[in-house]
Amino acid sequence: MPTDRNDALFPSFDRRLELTTRLDERLNAVLSEIAAGPVSPTLDIPRFRRQLAAIDFATPQDIESVSDWLIENMRVGQVHMTHPRYFGLFNPAPTFPSEYADRISAAYNPQICVWSHAPAAVEVEAHVIRQLASRLGLPEASGGHFTSGGSEANHTAVICALTRALPDFTRLGARAFTGQPRVYASKESHLAWLKIAHESGIGRDAIVLIDTDGAGRMNANALQDALEADVDTGNCPVMIAATAGTTNAGMIDPLRECAELAREFRVWLHVDAAWGGALAASERLRTELDGIGRADSVTIDAHKWFAATMGTGMFLTAHPPVLADAFHVSTSYMPSNDQSVDLYVNSMQWSRRFIGVRLFLALATVGWDGFAEHVERGVALIDRLNASMLGAGWRVANDARTAVSCLVPPVGARDVASIVATLVESNNHWVSMTRFEDEPVIRACITNGRTTENDVDSLSAALVHAAKS
Numbered sequence: 001m002p003t004d005r006n007d008a009l010f011p012s013f014d015r016r017l018e019l020t021t022r023l024d025e026r027l028n029a030v031l032s033e034i035a036a037g038p039v040s041p042t043l044d045i046p047r048f049r050r051q052l053a054a055i056d057f058a059t060p061q062d063i064e065s066v067s068d069w070l071i072e073n074m075r076v077g078q079v080h081m082t083h084p085r086y087f088g089l090f091n092p093a094p095t096f097p098s099e100y101a102d103r104i105s106a107a108y109n110p111q112i113c114v115w116s117h118a119p120a121a122v123e124v125e126a127h128v129i130r131q132l133a134s135r136l137g138l139p140e141a142s143g144g145h146f147t148s149g150g151s152e153a154n155h156t157a158v159i160c161a162l163t164r165a166l167p168d169f170t171r172l173g174a175r176a177f178t179g180q181p182r183v184y185a186s187k188e189s190h191l192a193w194l195k196i197a198h199e200s201g202i203g204r205d206a207i208v209l210i211d212t213d214g215a216g217r218m219n220a221n222a223l224q225d226a227l228e229a230d231v232d233t234g235n236c237p238v239m240i241a242a243t244a245g246t247t248n249a250g251m252i253d254p255l256r257e258c259a260e261l262a263r264e265f266r267v268w269l270h271v272d273a274a275w276g277g278a279l280a281a282s283e284r285l286r287t288e289l290d291g292i293g294r295a296d297s298v299t300i301d302a303h304k305w306f307a308a309t310m311g312t313g314m315f316l317t318a319h320p321p322v323l324a325d326a327f328h329v330s331t332s333y334m335p336s337n338d339q340s341v342d343l344y345v346n347s348m349q350w351s352r353r354f355i356g357v358r359l360f361l362a363l364a365t366v367g368w369d370g371f372a373e374h375v376e377r378g379v380a381l382i383d384r385l386n387a388s389m390l391g392a393g394w395r396v397a398n399d400a401r402t403a404v405s406c407l408v409p410p411v412g413a414r415d416v417a418s419i420v421a422t423l424v425e426s427n428n429h430w431v432s433m434t435r436f437e438d439e440p441v442i443r444a445c446i447t448n449g450r451t452t453e454n455d456v457d458s459l460s461a462a463l464v465h466a467a468k469s
């Protein structure tokens with residue numbers, strides 16, 4: 001019955017309210033129980049696949065039963081970011097304001113690629129970007145935009161650096177360069193750089209992975225040597241990509257030295273602060289980012305330490321006009337083509353979701369101070385974890401102020417892989433295994449504002465126990 005189906009897609013406003021209220025009740029009931037349950041999936045995969053296959057889109061079902069099915073299968077079918085003992089990757093339990101903002105954004109569904117279609121939303125995003133740029137100490141005229149994540153922001157940085165290095169890059173691509181364009185990042189950097197080089201058409205050989213200093217930070221002397229060697233051999237240095245908060249260990253590269261070398265070799269300085277950028281909120285901890293204000297561009301992922309819902313990255317730059325140089329295009333069907341405000345001529349995306357509202361609503365609700373508390377809390381909890389592990393004879397391999405701990409069990413203990421496997425299998429904590437400075441370590445990170453000292457103490461006890469058994 002076509003009318004019924006149209007009603008299902010576009011219900012009356014009374015029906016809409018009934019459904020959203022019901023959904024809120026269900027989600028609240030499920031979410032409030034997550035902490036008492038397992039962190040990792042317990043899904044019966046064959047059964048799930050059979051049920052999924054039966055949803056063949058031939059027979060319509062009511063939205064209540066399909067969404068109840070989905071909520072239940074997601075409850076048992078994922079690693080829970082919202083679990084207070086998920087000491088995981090940089091994926092956060094989302095802040096409530098960011099989740100709330102998603103609903104506002106989805107309800108209006110503005111098209112924000114053109115200012116004139118959604119001036120309110122476009123200006124809210126631009127406001128957040130400007131406030132953040134100023135907080136980082138970037139120059140007054142800085143700008144930028146929201147991205148799908150850190151990878152898109154880092155990709156944007158490479159395109160900007162190439163375009164600025166050689167205006168002919170716009171027309172000729174990599175052929176514009178007389179030698180291999182080069183981008184320098186540390187061995188501990190996020191290796192999406194390799195994909196980005198490939199995607200940018202400069203090839204994976206463009207990425208030079210610089211040695212670290214033994215403590216997880218880019219070695220500035222090795223960087224200088226690499227730049228000099230490339231100049232001598234006819235390669236074309238284009239960009240230094242310093243990391244502020246490495247994915248493995250939360251380490252921050254020497255930003256001042258990188259800025260000096262960028263100036264000396266006339267290359268673009270990008271700071272990938274996908275995780276660490278949130279330190280800017282804290283008066284006490286922002287000094288960790290000293291030098292970031294000298295960057296040509298910065299990546300910050302609001303879906304990491306700012307705990308926005310997934311898919312909230314940011315690209316900030318001291319040279320907004322380069323964005324239009326790189327991304328301009330004109331078509332007859334777009335309502336306008338204003339390079340100062342229209343995002344489709346300033347960024348990689350065309351149609352865009354209003355994602356900046358997630359960070360806007362959260363910042364407006366708790367202020368910089370609220371996020372200062374959030375990051376300081378994470379750092380304090382990791383300090384507590386480190387102290388108890390040191391007390392138990394373990395070693396902390398990384399010296400970070402970014403709520404990430406890389407732990408090494410004492411001599412004679414079980415190996416790192418077995419300890420992590422025991423923890424993850426017991427399904428009461430989630431930690432990961434990684435390598436830091438060529439050594440296997442157990443990595444724990446705090447992203448969840450509901451994680452307590454009790455949760456951290458429970459993790460230390462579980463680690464100590466798993467190391468022995």
Ligand SMILES: *Cc1c(COP(=O)(O)O)cnc(C)c1O
Nearest residue numbers: 149150151190247272274275301
């Ligand atoms: C997470 C991360 C990225 C990639 O960001 P996505 O949002 O996953 O695309 C890049 N750099 C660093 C340092 C990261 O931690």
